Amino acid sequence: MPTLARIVTAIGTPLDRDESLHREGLDRHLADQWSAGVDGILAAGSMGAMQMLRDQTYRDLIEATAAASRGRAELLVGVGDAGWARTRDRIELASRFHIDGVVVLTPYLFRFSQQELIDYFTSLADVSPLPMYLYDLPALTGVALDVDLYAALARHPNIRGVKASGRLDFARQLRDRFGDRFRVIVAEPDRVAGLLREGFMEHLDGMFAIAPQWIMALVRAAAAGDYHAADDYQRKLRALRERLLETGRVMGAFTALMNGRGIPGRFHAAPYASLDEVGRAELAAAEIVCQLPPAGAAA
Numbered sequence: 001m002p003t004l005a006r007i008v009t010a011i012g013t014p015l016d017r018d019e020s021l022h023r024e025g026l027d028r029h030l031a032d033q034w035s036a037g038v039d040g041i042l043a044a045g046s047m048g049a050m051q052m053l054r055d056q057t058y059r060d061l062i063e064a065t066a067a068a069s070r071g072r073a074e075l076l077v078g079v080g081d082a083g084w085a086r087t088r089d090r091i092e093l094a095s096r097f098h099i100d101g102v103v104v105l106t107p108y109l110f111r112f113s114q115q116e117l118i119d120y121f122t123s124l125a126d127v128s129p130l131p132m133y134l135y136d137l138p139a140l141t142g143v144a145l146d147v148d149l150y151a152a153l154a155r156h157p158n159i160r161g162v163k164a165s166g167r168l169d170f171a172r173q174l175r176d177r178f179g180d181r182f183r184v185i186v187a188e189p190d191r192v193a194g195l196l197r198e199g200f201m202e203h204l205d206g207m208f209a210i211a212p213q214w215i216m217a218l219v220r221a222a223a224a225g226d227y228h229a230a231d232d233y234q235r236k237l238r239a240l241r242e243r244l245l246e247t248g249r250v251m252g253a254f255t256a257l258m259n260g261r262g263i264p265g266r267f268h269a270a271p272y273a274s275l276d277e278v279g280r281a282e283l284a285a286a287e288i289v290c291q292l293p294p295a296g297a298a299a
Contacts, residue, residue, distance in 0.1 A: 014265025
């Protein structure tokens with residue numbers, strides 16, 4: 001039987017009206033992931049809106065997620081901020097809790113040379129007590145890391161891998177060159193079934209957190225050699241993502257979906273807008289949304 005893929009879900013951050021952490025929402029959101037059988041969690045990634053969170057909310061999120069996740073599966077935490085000192089402070093905070101690794105986004109807003117980025121990541125890895133992973137997300141940061149940078153960073157003993165988003169051909173290059181010693185975790189939610197056939201066995205995305213039962217059913221079907229069933233689940237995930245995009249308010253739609261599945265809280269920080277009453281009703285009535293399993297269901 002083929003090896004079962006590893007699925008890490010990038011969870012959202014449920015908020016109260018004052019944008020403090022919605023504890024019940026987080027507990028239910030995490031329980032939904034665990035009941036589906038996911039292999040790991042990324043908290044405070046782009047789906048979790050790390051850069052938009054209040055400092056206390058960020059701390060509470062890490063502390064509560066670490067306490068709930070201990071002994072269940074791998075826990076990664078997003079720490080990448082706009083500069084070195086702020087990112088180092090987040091790493092220091094994360095290291096106080098039971099965390100398996102930190103994920104460092106390319107510094108955003110300002111532009112840096114590839115050598116400056118090598119120095120940035122290397123010096124952070126030098127001081128981090130936790131294993132470090134790169135977060136390569138040029139669609140949001142505007143910075144694409146090049147292969148020479150990876151060649152330099154893959155040699156560092158505390159830089160363990162990368163989450164590569166939206167650069168599939170480049171991810172193939174990284175896997176072929178460094179995959180024996182460097183985890184290449186792809187974020188390609190529309191292509192998981194096909195990528196499993198290619199041998200990409202580590203996947204991470206926020207879409208998986210919305211329907212963890214579907215992504216786990218997909219990888220289990222693929223592991224059993226049933227690619228017809230795997231492709232069916234892939235079509236469901238793709239249709240769900242397309243329906244979210246159609247709303248024009250993806251994060252507001254994320255909140256509506258979570259609430260509709262019985263997970264409370266607001267998963268979009270200001271200034272993201274909520275769906276209005278009509279938009280929520282239309283989303284809830286969509287055929288693909290009606291197929292979502294209830295929160296807490298097994299895969």
